[in-house]
Amino acid sequence: xxxxxxxxxxxxxxxxxxxxxxxxxxxxxxxxxxxxxxxxxxxxxxxxxxxxxxxxxxxxxxxxxxxxxxxxxxxxxxxxxxxxxxxxxxxxxxxxxxxxxxxxxxxxxxxxx
Amino acid sequence: xxxxxxxxxxxxxxxxxxxxxxxxxxxxxxxxxxxxxxxxxxxxxxxxxxxxxxxxxxxxxxxxxxxxxxxxxxxxxxxxxxxxxxxxxxxxxxxxxxxxxxxxxxxxxxxxx
DNA sequence: CTGATAGTTAAGTATATGCTTAACTATCAG
DNA sequence: CTGATAGTTAAGCATATACTTAACTATCAG
Numbered sequence: 001x002x003x004x005x006x007x008x009x010x011x012x013x014x015x016x017x018x019x020x021x022x023x024x025x026x027x028x029x030x031x032x033x034x035x036x037x038x039x040x041x042x043x044x045x046x047x048x049x050x051x052x053x054x055x056x057x058x059x060x061x062x063x064x065x066x067x068x069x070x071x072x073x074x075x076x077x078x079x080x081x082x083x084x085x086x087x088x089x090x091x092x093x094x095x096x097x098x099x100x101x102x103x104x105x106x107x108x109x110x111x112x113x
Numbered sequence: 114x115x116x117x118x119x120x121x122x123x124x125x126x127x128x129x130x131x132x133x134x135x136x137x138x139x140x141x142x143x144x145x146x147x148x149x150x151x152x153x154x155x156x157x158x159x160x161x162x163x164x165x166x167x168x169x170x171x172x173x174x175x176x177x178x179x180x181x182x183x184x185x186x187x188x189x190x191x192x193x194x195x196x197x198x199x200x201x202x203x204x205x206x207x208x209x210x211x212x213x214x215x216x217x218x219x220x221x222x223x224x225x226x
Numbered sequence: 227c228t229g230a231t232a233g234t235t236a237a238g239t240a241t242a243t244g245c246t247t248a249a250c251t252a253t254c255a256g
Numbered sequence: 257c258t259g260a261t262a263g264t265t266a267a268g269c270a271t272a273t274a275c276t277t278a279a280c281t282a283t284c285a286g
Contacts, residue, residue, distance in 0.1 A: 016125035028205040068253040083199040090192045092141040181283040
């Protein structure tokens, strides 16, 4: 698997670009077509297609074409997975701080308690 | 500001690399030196330094050097900020689904309720 | 002072990313 | 059928990313 990219690699990579976050912002309001996604963005349509491709390959977005319109929508599972990864590390760090605090408290000389 | 990168660009970019996420994993357990961070990683020390630089510039990690040892630790605020961005979009999307569900419920013919 | 440890800097390279314009296809409305 | 709309593909280019090795500096232990 020389070219394998872990799901979180792709998800965070996708979220690292302001244009793609703007697209996610729009999609958070509800499904949208490619041109709706493109309208506020200062770039060509093909560029938006590339960003959409990145979002889809990351699993953050799915789309289907009906007639000539491709409708895109958020895939919340991948969003949750990314959120959970961050949350777990932050919580681990905080528990760590708490343990340190407790340790300092316990080893404090009596008169400082 | 031709070279400005929004905080979230940098944070998500930093989290997009498996080596950097491994470093964050280690740091979630508590502070660590550069070589402790490097030990499990299949790359040279200079490469680890570059990853550390990316993490620091993103605000996810801070470090200070005492003697010849540089000690690195997680900066939880930036982690929270990234988490919040994702969480907000996911929740917005879910509220959206709920509204759609309610709408379908309300407009359903009587006999299907 | 001397060697080992911890980190840093520099230079070079391969690949990936983020666009562009031009040309094209497919669908729909009248 | 015809023109407008929505999207797609291809080719090309500039810059950024993720490393490498070699050489160097700073600190500490004895």
